Amino acid sequence: MRRTAVAVAIGAMAVSVAACGKAGDDDSGSGSGSDSKSIGLLLPDNVTARYEKFDKPYFEDKVAELCSDCKVEYANAAADSAKQAQQVSSMITKGVKVIVVSAQDSAAIKSSIQKAVDKGVKVIAYDRLAQGPVSAYVSFDNVKVGELQGQALIDALGDKATPKSKVVMINGDDADPNAAQFKEGAHKALDGKVDIAYEQSGLWKDTVAAQKMSAAITQLGAKNIAGVYAANDGMAGGIATVLKGAKISGIPLTGQDAELAGIQRIVAGTQSSTVYKAFKPEADAAAQLAVNLLEGKSIDDLATETLTSGSGDKVPSQLLTPVSVTVDNINDTVIKDKLYTVADICTADYAAACKKAGLE
Structure with missing residues (x-):
């Protein structure tokens, strides 16, 4: 139970006694007082490699740089929207002033965001445009991502x-609004130029994508598939395994997120491309927005565009520019930005392919 501060005045001397906290809180270092400088970071899953490895530490480092006495409270939903809703409630209880959330389900989280806002908490949608009264959104131009993939x-x-030419299209999870934008962009690039003969959602899961790819091969025939659109690298990994098992080689396979495994497949020739959305600029941008909102500063010069969410809310947005990555520009993108080193990519299994690709 949270107890409010009680002030007792005796003569000219005032003594304040305050108690705060909540039984069961997992972090006693967080208070719910008005002077709290805590920022919550809620990420959607721990299957996609980027969130734990890149987004979280980059965000924490940038917040520390901008606000030395700010604290970041972190939680991962592990692909469970109900769990993420509980995490929002926990953040409110802990007294965070700003929540940065990458929604596991953009529609399901709407009521949680409303609850946070009703408690005076500012909410920033990160990477995925959540529904509800969010104060800002930071991501990449997701339609452009899809266009880059398709092209x-x-x-x-x-x-x-x-x-x-028959192309198989495995899209992301319909609960993620980004998935629809990737799909929209990809169709812009592909429609009329190839025959999208099989199209299904892979739910952002390699196992589901693999199942869909197997079904596509059964339906279309292995020899009749010219290429595969996979909406991200995780699903591309499952698809690549199925293609290998079906003895299908030499056909294009797209991806997204520039995961290490995806870059290695590009080097090896089992994946043709990915899309690099530089994690550090995105995390840095979210941290700057969060600190500005925490300190009551304007974000007008940061969030210069406006997008409409699925709930009809007009959201100030900061959109970054994605980059297509093929074997020809690995050096100039993920290596140049120090996302990975040559040693990270060129392990023993990929040494010969790396040499051929000029990565030494």
């Missing part, structure tokens, strides 16, 4: 890109 597939097909 990379067309480029890899070369003269095999014809309206009769």
